[in-house]
Amino acid sequence: MSVTIKDIARVSGVSYSTVSKALNDSSLVKPETKRKVVETARELGYTPNLSAKNLVSKKSRTIGLVWPAIDRVALTELVAKINEIVTEKNYFMILSVNSADHAVKMFESFQVEGILLFEGGIENQLPPLFSSSVPILTYGVAREEHPYPIVDVYHKKAIRKAVEHLVSLGHSNIHYIGENSHADKRQYEKWNGFQEAMVNAQLAVNQTDTNGLSWYDGYLAAQKVLQQDFLPTALISGSYDISIGILRAAKEQHLRIPEDLSLVSYDNIPQMASLETELTSVGVPIETLAHTMVDSLLSLIDSKDTAHFTQRLEPEIQIRKSTSPV
Amino acid sequence: MSVTIKDIARVSGVSYSTVSKALNDSSLVKPETKRKVVETARELGYTPNLSAKNLVSKKSRTIGLVWPAIDRVALTELVAKINEIVTEKNYFMILSVNSADHAVKMFESFQVEGILLFEGGIENQLPPLFSSSVPILTYGVAREEHPYPIVDVYHKKAIRKAVEHLVSLGHSNIHYIGENSHADKRQYEKWNGFQEAMVNAQLAVNQTDTNGLSWYDGYLAAQKVLQQDFLPTALISGSYDISIGILRAAKEQHLRIPEDLSLVSYDNIPQMASLETELTSVGVPIETLAHTMVDSLLSLIDSKDTAHFTQRLEPEIQIRKSTSPV
DNA sequence: TCATAAAATAACAACGTTGTTATTTTATGA
DNA sequence: TCATAAAATAACAACGTTGTTATTTTATGA
Numbered sequence: 001m002s003v004t005i006k007d008i009a010r011v012s013g014v015s016y017s018t019v020s021k022a023l024n025d026s027s028l029v030k031p032e033t034k035r036k037v038v039e040t041a042r043e044l045g046y047t048p049n050l051s052a053k054n055l056v057s058k059k060s061r062t063i064g065l066v067w068p069a070i071d072r073v074a075l076t077e078l079v080a081k082i083n084e085i086v087t088e089k090n091y092f093m094i095l096s097v098n099s100a101d102h103a104v105k106m107f108e109s110f111q112v113e114g115i116l117l118f119e120g121g122i123e124n125q126l127p128p129l130f131s132s133s134v135p136i137l138t139y140g141v142a143r144e145e146h147p148y149p150i151v152d153v154y155h156k157k158a159i160r161k162a163v164e165h166l167v168s169l170g171h172s173n174i175h176y177i178g179e180n181s182h183a184d185k186r187q188y189e190k191w192n193g194f195q196e197a198m199v200n201a202q203l204a205v206n207q208t209d210t211n212g213l214s215w216y217d218g219y220l221a222a223q224k225v226l227q228q229d230f231l232p233t234a235l236i237s238g239s240y241d242i243s244i245g246i247l248r249a250a251k252e253q254h255l256r257i258p259e260d261l262s263l264v265s266y267d268n269i270p271q272m273a274s275l276e277t278e279l280t281s282v283g284v285p286i287e288t289l290a291h292t293m294v295d296s297l298l299s300l301i302d303s304k305d306t307a308h309f310t311q312r313l314e315p316e317i318q319i320r321k322s323t324s325p326v
Numbered sequence: 327m328s329v330t331i332k333d334i335a336r337v338s339g340v341s342y343s344t345v346s347k348a349l350n351d352s353s354l355v356k357p358e359t360k361r362k363v364v365e366t367a368r369e370l371g372y373t374p375n376l377s378a379k380n381l382v383s384k385k386s387r388t389i390g391l392v393w394p395a396i397d398r399v400a401l402t403e404l405v406a407k408i409n410e411i412v413t414e415k416n417y418f419m420i421l422s423v424n425s426a427d428h429a430v431k432m433f434e435s436f437q438v439e440g441i442l443l444f445e446g447g448i449e450n451q452l453p454p455l456f457s458s459s460v461p462i463l464t465y466g467v468a469r470e471e472h473p474y475p476i477v478d479v480y481h482k483k484a485i486r487k488a489v490e491h492l493v494s495l496g497h498s499n500i501h502y503i504g505e506n507s508h509a510d511k512r513q514y515e516k517w518n519g520f521q522e523a524m525v526n527a528q529l530a531v532n533q534t535d536t537n538g539l540s541w542y543d544g545y546l547a548a549q550k551v552l553q554q555d556f557l558p559t560a561l562i563s564g565s566y567d568i569s570i571g572i573l574r575a576a577k578e579q580h581l582r583i584p585e586d587l588s589l590v591s592y593d594n595i596p597q598m599a600s601l602e603t604e605l606t607s608v609g610v611p612i613e614t615l616a617h618t619m620v621d622s623l624l625s626l627i628d629s630k631d632t633a634h635f636t637q638r639l640e641p642e643i644q645i646r647k648s649t650s651p652v
Numbered sequence: 653t654c655a656t657a658a659a660a661t662a663a664c665a666a667c668g669t670t671g672t673t674a675t676t677t678t679a680t681g682a
Numbered sequence: 683t684c685a686t687a688a689a690a691t692a693a694c695a696a697c698g699t700t701g702t703t704a705t706t707t708t709a710t711g712a
Contacts, residue, residue: 004698015662020700030660050435051380052698054665060377083423090528092432095421097409105417109376110436133328216601248574275542330668341692346670356690378668381697 001048006251023048034082039096054111062092063297064107065116065154066100077269081290082116089298107284108134114297117148119185139293141185142310149300150310151293153284155186155266156193158315162264162282163197165317170326171234171262174198177221177246178238178266187213190238190265206232211241218245226253226261233326234262240269243255258324268318278320329372338366344396349374379471380437387625388418390433391442403595408442415624434460440623443474445511461626465619467511468636475626476636477619479610481512482519482590484641488562488590488608489523491643496652497560497588500524502533503547503572504564504592513539516592517563533557536568543570552579554586559652560588566595569605584650594644603647610639 005023009016014033016082020039021029029037048078054060067079067246079095081275094110096103107115112134119140135149159176166174176194176240179187193209198205208225218241225232227251244267247257255261257277268283287322289321292313331349340359347355348363350383355363361381380386389412393405405421412419420436422429426443433441438460444464461475468478485502492500502520505513517533523532536543544567550574551558563569569591573583581587583603591598594609618639 006698016661016698017659017700020698021661028660033434035659047431047434049437049698051377051383051386051437052667053377054377054698055381055669055698056700058667080423087424087428092436093422095423096419097406097421098413103411105373108373110418110420111375112375228700252577331666342668343670343693344691346668347691354690359690375668378697379670381668381699382670382696505657 002049003041003044004049005046007044008037008046011044012037018248029090039126048225056090056219058111060092060111061090061112062094062110062112063114063301064103064110064112065095066103066107067095067097067118077271077286078290079314081286082266082294085191085290085294089294091298093228104134104136110166115140116293116297122125126155135297137293137297139289142188142312143185143276146310151296152310152312153289153291154312154315155189155288156196158266158282158284159190159236160197160200161315162203162266163194165282165319165323166202166234166236166262166264167279169262169323172203173230173232174203174206174234175225175232176236176238177218177225178207178210178236179217180207180209181215187238191239194236213239213241215241215244215248218242219249220245222246223248223252226250226255231255231261234264234323237265238263240267240271241247243267244275247275247277257322262323264323272318273320277322280318280320282315282317284315288313320324329367329370330375331368331372333459334363334372335368337370338363364415384437386418386437387416387438388436388438389440389442389627390429390438391419391421391437391444392433393421393423393431393444394501403597403612404616407612408620410513411616411620415552415620416622426646428461430460433436440627442619444527460629461623463623463626465615468638470512472636475622477615477622478636478638480638480641481515482522483493484592484608484610485516485519485562486523486526487641487643488518488592489527491606491608491645491649492560492562492588492590493529493648495525495560495588497558498529499556499558500529500532500560500562501551501558502562502564503544503551503568504533504536505543505568506533506535507541513564521561536564539565539567541567541570541574544568546571548572549573552576552581556568557581557587560590560649562591563591566591566593566597569593570601573601574602583648588649590643590649594642598644603648606646606649608641608643610641 006016009019012019013264014037018029018033019037022034023036023041049146065079081246083093096106096111098106102117115134115136117138119138138148138150140150140152142150158253163174176191178190180191181187194207195205208221210221222245235246237246242262246263248262250257257263263279265279265281266283268281268285272279272281292311296311331345332342335345338345340363344355344359345363348360349367351360391405391408409419420438422432422484430441441460441462443464445464451579464474464476466476466478467481468476489500502517504516506517521531521534534547536547544563548571561572563572568591572589576583576587583589589605591605591607592609594607595610598605598607618637622637
């Protein structure tokens, strides 16, 4: 059926083991032979059989990414970025949109060398402990009982930075719009982080639950908040998508940003700068995040070091045009 | 390292070939032995090695999906749906967000049995002719020179249905908002289909190019259109995302839908019904589309029938609450 | 020119499965 | 009880690679 190294061997008149070495650019084969073999491989349209390769080398150079929810702009960005980096490092990435356990099982059959797991799908609070020998790195929230190495973006600190920035501009009536979900630890951290930061600044805590993460959820929540008699002077939003909704709601109420209302958005992604109003945002830059995740996973793979470790990435604030003094 | 059938054989005291048969529920092995083997497999936490399986059986039961642009709500929906169906049919699906040629090469190495290719990325008008033996099915626009079997959703007819619906309601000043891209054949078909339908109805053709497919592109285009002196009485939108932008722009101009302005959106997806204003929409229902794509690809795989064929799916109109008589 | 070392190539085993063929065990019935 | 058929199990080859060991070819220098 398809071309194998044996076909190449026959055509170029060497043994298949020499073909294998030639194609892997081994120093054991004469440059001239190498050239000849590579050439006929090209002519015959050879594609290496990864199954055979994996079988013998026990290396697949493939990582799997479990993506339970394929929406949310920021996550989509992150996935694209990760894919880019992984490719750069000469690995393959395959992606599953199935539930975590289904995906992990499938990935194991594919002999992936490592798995990236995004926490916070619908079904599971804690990612189930798979009896897996493949290193799994989660993108989630650090905590005691967590079974896997985590990359945590330190949501609380990000929100704290947002609060501090607004306080430094003289704001005291600050309102948080985001999801208050116990199932999704990442959202929960932001929600809680806001409370802590406000209490710490000795300010009243006001927050509204969006009951979801789409821009429309943000829009509805913002409508409610902005129709109150006593308006906040600043908002903090739980995500890019939610901010989009807030922007629309504000526009409808003829509130100018930042003149009438300051806004700090969670999610440090480039898109923040290309909105109608460029948004001040907090969070770990998506580039940093993607690089850390890939690098950590690859070193987990190399070292076979299963030791449970937690990495907390430092969030940054990007001051743009949506915040101003009261 | 990981558990193989030889380990199971050793523990359960039978030969590994018997283990293989037992795990595949072959009638050649005694029920009792089967039970025993399956049990120890479970105990040892056996995961079959797909690489080995693929190598010997030359079947991977895996299809690859090339997804050049990971945005657009409707496409995201489609991918999720396809994944669901594929899983149902006991296949695996792997996904690549790389460019078509990179992805196809990778998929071939993975020994996928078929590839689904979404046309209309940035780089390529015509999907390149890969010298591939793997069946490739594209989701795109039917045309002469196309090298692969196509599933075409008959965009022109969909837009025509939208026009006819609006005309039947007495509208004559109808404006199309969508992308006019020669690179993306799908968008191009809609754009052109509108012209044809309007000429056919002997009405003036008015359309605005969004220069993009995000909701924000739609928003900006709609703003322009709705700030003219002489407003259209109805709009047709090129996609779900664009419609979202139109809705926002209309709200800002205090135009009520459908009282002041009727709107028909392309993309027949469930989300249309869960918007603030439930949108009348045209297009092939996403369920139909996903089923057709998967079924066609699987039959391509089975029959090894490389014959070039084109399938045009019948678009439907779903009348909801965004259209009314003038 | 010919032994010897070095370089190049070939042969072989192995990875974890499946499917076919060979062997062993069990059931059958006179 | 024992030949024979049927059922169950075991042995083996193969898939397409890689890495190790064995063999062949080429280069070296007295």
